[in-house]
Amino acid sequence: MARTQVGIIGAGPAGLLLSYLLHAEGIDAVVLEARSREYVERRVRAGVCEHPTVELLREIGVGARMDAEGLPHHGFSLRFDGEDHRIALSELTGKTIMVYGQQEIVKDLIAAHEAKGYPVEFEVSDVELSGLDSESPRVSYRDADGVARALECDVIAGCDGFHGVSRPSIPDVKVFNREYPFAWLGVLARTPPSHEELIYTHHERGFALHSMRSPEITRLYLQVPHDEKIDEWPDDRIWSELSARLVTSGEFSLREGPILDKSVTPMRSFVAEPMQYGRLFLAGDAAHIVPPTGAKGMNLAVADVRVLSRALVDLLQHKRSELAESYSDTCLKRVWRAEHFSWYMTSMLHTDPDGDDFQRRLQLSQLRYTASSKAAATSLAENYVGLPFE
Numbered sequence: 524m525a526r527t528q529v530g531i532i533g534a535g536p537a538g539l540l541l542s543y544l545l546h547a548e549g550i551d552a553v554v555l556e557a558r559s560r561e562y563v564e565r566r567v568r569a570g571v572c573e574h575p576t577v578e579l580l581r582e583i584g585v586g587a588r589m590d591a592e593g594l595p596h597h598g599f600s601l602r603f604d605g606e607d608h609r610i611a612l613s614e615l616t617g618k619t620i621m622v623y624g625q626q627e628i629v630k631d632l633i634a635a636h637e638a639k640g641y642p643v644e645f646e647v648s649d650v651e652l653s654g655l656d657s658e659s660p661r662v663s664y665r666d667a668d669g670v671a672r673a674l675e676c677d678v679i680a681g682c683d684g685f686h687g688v689s690r691p692s693i694p695d696v697k698v699f700n701r702e703y704p705f706a707w708l709g710v711l712a713r714t715p716p717s718h719e720e721l722i723y724t725h726h727e728r729g730f731a732l733h734s735m736r737s738p739e740i741t742r743l744y745l746q747v748p749h750d751e752k753i754d755e756w757p758d759d760r761i762w763s764e765l766s767a768r769l770v771t772s773g774e775f776s777l778r779e780g781p782i783l784d785k786s787v788t789p790m791r792s793f794v795a796e797p798m799q800y801g802r803l804f805l806a807g808d809a810a811h812i813v814p815p816t817g818a819k820g821m822n823l824a825v826a827d828v829r830v831l832s833r834a835l836v837d838l839l840q841h842k843r844s845e846l847a848e849s850y851s852d853t854c855l856k857r858v859w860r861a862e863h864f865s866w867y868m869t870s871m872l873h874t875d876p877d878g879d880d881f882q883r884r885l886q887l888s889q890l891r892y893t894a895s896s897k898a899a900a901t902s903l904a905e906n907y908v909g910l911p912f913e
């Protein structure tokens with residue numbers, strides 16, 4: 524049977540970054556991914572890297588393309604009552620964020636694995652975990668040719684996202700779940716952004732977000748009902764709804780262009796506790812989900828694997844288990860902060876289909892306070908750019 528020190532399930536940002544961090548410390552790891560390389564590299568996801576994520580990617584030497592092609596942003600707009608209110612991130616916090624698509628980070632990490640010869644196996648199936656409460660847990664799976672394989676490990680890292688096999692392998696896991704009565708329709712369009720910065724819009728017709736990927740590509744989102752079918756949204760309807768919600772009394776006109784990709788994403792908040800069982804450690808979406816309004820999903824995955832890589836270096840190289848034992852508690856502190864922030868941004872900005880006038884007045888009051896009080900704006904900004912690690 525093949526052996527490795529850390530068997531990593533999933534080649535999203537969590538699994539790939541963990542593998543890279545471990546190899547850099549001389550720990551052997553194998554990444555097993557259900558999808559093809561093309562699929563994971565093309566999957567359109569969120570695009571905001573918080574400050575600590577950017578620093579980490581630079582530090583480990585995988586930030587070159589991000590620095591060349593990513594867009595550093597110093598602020599963003601909250602748009603409501605038809606007016607823009609700028610949250611000046613760098614003035615308020617001394618930090619910036621980087622707009623750079625998650626799948627670009629995935630591409631960079633896969634290329635870095637390839638260059639160094641670190642193993643990533645794509646298109647595996649029938650992944651099963653066993654012996655999690657022993658010191659040599661196992662992963663059995665079929666490789667891309669359908670051949671049955673097994674990998675004996677010291678530790679398994681469950682980085683296989685919300686629908687993976689790892690979390691269900693933990694007995695008695697406690698879950699916290701909140702679903703929202705709306706979803707996001709996301710579109711990628713070939714047209715220059717209509718504004719230099721992101722615009723988070725609160726409108727009675729529903730939330731809208733103007734974001735971007737490059738000087739030629741715009742990323743836009745619309746709040747839609749939670750069970751919305753994509754067929755309900757021909758391109759013309761998308762553009763007219765975006766224009767209606769993004770309307771302002773100031774200078775702004777929405778640039779339209781060919782739509783390259785569109786999809787509907789449900790919104791949920793979810794946390795599984797603990798994030799560890801025996802020799803299985805969960806990281807990223809396998810353990811927690813945030814609604815995308817705070818742009819925290821990928822950044823939380825990065826924070827988890829940074830903690831996990833340090834804990835595993837101590838466990839496997841120095842036979843010290845303290846950091847491994849406290850892994851879940853350490854991560855959950857940051858996770859719950861991001862859960863609260865994402866819930867707060869979501870509640871402040873969306874139109875609740877079941878809400879009443881009282882709730883709408885509270886929302887507007889919160890938006891006005893955030894836009895006009897330096898203390899409130901600073902609190903939003905420090906969470907948005909990312910609190911320091913640890």
Ligand code: APR
Binds near residue numbers: 688820
């Ligand atoms: N076996 C192998 N791989 C699997 C399995 C399985 N049984 N189940 C899922 N996977 C793979 C998925 O195909 C995916 O590529 O695990 C990977 C998980 O990656 P992500 O979903 O990107 O999750 P994560 O790495 O935790 O990154 C979190 O992703 O969903 C976004 O908004 C989220 O930005 C956040 C980020």
Ligand code: PHB
Binds near residue numbers: 568571734735742816
């Ligand atoms: C994106 O650009 O995809 C994006 C930006 C900000 C968010 C969510 C998604 O809060």
